[in-house]
Amino acid sequence: MAKATSKKTVMTHPESRRETKIDSSIYEPFKAAILQSLKGSKGKIFSELTDDVVKNIKRNLLRSKDLSHGILFLSFVILKQEG
16 A cells, blocks of 8 residues: 655754754744734734644644644644643
8 A cells, every 4th residue: 555645844953953854834824814913013022923823723723724734733832731
């Protein structure tokens, strides 16, 4: 049986320069939510940015009814609350 391959995005850590591959279907919604949050602002502190990203992802998940990213979103919220 052939294994289905998904497109990956390579992310590089800014300090360690370590590369990590992440599924593009997960990366793109988060990238879009971050860019949407920063659009028109002069900058945000981390907590403001993460709050906006959570709101944007929630809104887009509810709008599209795409639950495939739901688990990732919940893990993002949990990590945000722990950190």
